[in-house]
Amino acid sequence: MLEEIKEKWDEILLNIKEEHDISEVSYRTWLLPLIPDSVDKDILTILVPDSAFISYVKKKYEFLLKITIEEITGFQCELDFKLKSDVKEPEKENRLINVTNNTVSQLALQNANLNPRYTFDTFVVGKNNNLAHAASLAVAESPGEIYNPLFIYGGVGLGKTHLMHSVAHFILKNNPNAKILYVTSEKFTNELIDAIRNKNNVSTTEFREKYRNNDVLLIDDIQFIIGKESTQEEFFHTFNALYEAKKQIIISSDRPPREIETLEDRLRSRFEWGLTVDIQPPDYETRMAILRKKEELEGYNIDNEIIKYIATNVKSNIRELEGALTKIVASSKLNNKEINLELAEEALKDLISPNAAREVTPQLIINIVSEHFGITPLDLIGQKRSKELVFPRQIVMYLCGDMTSESLQNIGKALGGRDHTTIIHGTKKIASELKTDENLKNTIDILKKKINPQ
Numbered sequence: 208m209l210e211e212i213k214e215k216w217d218e219i220l221l222n223i224k225e226e227h228d229i230s231e232v233s234y235r236t237w238l239l240p241l242i243p244d245s246v247d248k249d250i251l252t253i254l255v256p257d258s259a260f261i262s263y264v265k266k267k268y269e270f271l272l273k274i275t276i277e278e279i280t281g282f283q284c285e286l287d288f289k290l291k292s293d294v295k296e297p298e299k300e301n302r303l304i305n306v307t308n309n310t311v312s313q314l315a316l317q318n319a320n321l322n323p324r325y326t327f328d329t330f331v332v333g334k335n336n337n338l339a340h341a342a343s344l345a346v347a348e349s350p351g352e353i354y355n356p357l358f359i360y361g362g363v364g365l366g367k368t369h370l371m372h373s374v375a376h377f378i379l380k381n382n383p384n385a386k387i388l389y390v391t392s393e394k395f396t397n398e399l400i401d402a403i404r405n406k407n408n409v410s411t412t413e414f415r416e417k418y419r420n421n422d423v424l425l426i427d428d429i430q431f432i433i434g435k436e437s438t439q440e441e442f443f444h445t446f447n448a449l450y451e452a453k454k455q456i457i458i459s460s461d462r463p464p465r466e467i468e469t470l471e472d473r474l475r476s477r478f479e480w481g482l483t484v485d486i487q488p489p490d491y492e493t494r495m496a497i498l499r500k501k502e503e504l505e506g507y508n509i510d511n512e513i514i515k516y517i518a519t520n521v522k523s524n525i526r527e528l529e530g531a532l533t534k535i536v537a538s539s540k541l542n543n544k545e546i547n548l549e550l551a552e553e554a555l556k557d558l559i560s561p562n563a564a565r566e567v568t569p570q571l572i573i574n575i576v577s578e579h580f581g582i583t584p585l586d587l588i589g590q591k592r593s594k595e596l597v598f599p600r601q602i603v604m605y606l607c608g609d610m611t612s613e614s615l616q617n618i619g620k621a622l623g624g625r626d627h628t629t630i631i632h633g634t635k636k637i638a639s640e641l642k643t644d645e646n647l648k649n650t651i652d653i654l655k656k657k658i659n660p661q
């Protein structure tokens with residue numbers, strides 16, 4: 208019987224997918240990895256790659272597997288799920304998940320505050336994020352039902368935001384009317400400050416409605432509400448209201464709840480009610496797969512040697528990994544030169560040099576501030592004077608004065624060759640606004656923590 212089941216296994220899995228309308232990503236995550244291993248009397252043993260998800264696969268797919276096996280092979284059986292690594296050597300694998308028809312409307316994405324590029328299809332699964340990916344997918348399939356809250360933690364630029372948005376996309380695709388809101392903890396805090404002061408005529412009641420009236424609330428970088436008592440208090444009530452109504456909450460942080468020292472105990476324990484999963488830095492194979500995926504998405508055509516060079520040298524941050532690829536392509540276009548190893552080495556010398564590590568420099572501040580405000584470093588140091596650029600530029604001036612020992616001349620130089628009087632003016636302006644503007648204080652606080660996380 209085992210032979211027949213093995214022979215027809217693909218057919219069985221595909222049948223489940225088609226008959227029960229299982230999405231491509233769920234099919235690849237839960238069903239494709241299942242392996243029929245042995246038959247003993249009427250018990251079929253199936254191998255599962257991850258222990259944390261045996262119970263999920265059982266709950267969601269055991270019945271479907273049983274009836275489909277019977278339908279296709281005539282074998283009436285009970286199923287026993289075993290961990291693959293207990294039986295066989297684990298395999299190395301990176302799965303590129305390709306789901307094409309993305310039908311979530313632009314408006315729904317905007318309302319929920321989602322990045323259209325951050326979906327499960329563009330997320331590369333490797334050993335470093337396997338569990339976080341599977342947990343996110345399980346939540347996307349059954350929001351509010353299994354892991355609530357889902358708490359995802361990991362270092363800078365490792366894909367926490369990408370995963371959170373993927374869950375939201377998936378839910379919106381299945382249910383376009385789902386009410387979903389993604390927000391950073393900075394935005395949550397600033398809106399709360401505004402509501403308490405009744406700025407822009409937003410009352411605390413409206414604030415509460417906005418956050419509590421959701422099917423799914425995604426809150427990013429929760430570590431930044433640490434130490435802010437009134438925000439923690441408000442978030443506590445938001446959490447309770449959503450949780451009691453069985454609405455899904457997904458939280459990200461740079462560390463697990465137990466390591467967020469100033470987090471109130473009542474929040475810490477609530478964060479641990481659901482499932483906590485981490486994302487680690489990617490291994491070499493995953494870095495290669497991410498670079499290839501990026502290459503494919505952007506339509507680049509880059510020699511394998513160059514991809515290997517980047518994957519070997521940029522290790523701990525996926526944002527930097529992607530940035531390295533973009534930098535090489537930009538450098539080739541700008542200098543009108545073919546991409547080769549020499550050009551790659553030159554383009555990445557700052558990133559890869561051993562001294563490039565975490566010293567607070569004007570360049571680091573420029574990079575972090577521009578990312579925070581969603582502008583490019585080139586625009587930030589450029590000559591345009593629109594409000595969206597002037598404000599972050601002045602913040603950079605202020606932070607360079609506060610966090611580095613660079614001279615005004617050097618700060619001006621890093622900011623595209625500006626005069627020292629401009630730097631003094633910008634710095635003073637921010638310092639004076641800081642005296643009265645709570646939102647700005649919160650933003651500067653967060654930027655400082657991003658620049659110097661210790």
Ligand SMILES: Nc1ncnc2c1ncn2[C@@H]1O[C@H](COP(=O)(O)OP(=O)(O)OP(=O)(O)O)[C@@H](O)[C@H]1O
Pocket residue numbers: 325329330331332336361362363364365366367368369370428461497500525526529
């Ligand atoms: N597994 C992955 N596959 C493909 N792209 C990835 C993956 N992980 C991260 N990325 C990409 O890396 C970049 C950084 O990811 P993201 O912003 O999600 O990180 P983060 O962990 O939220 O960072 P931060 O701590 O700064 O908030 C994004 O462009 C994202 O698409």
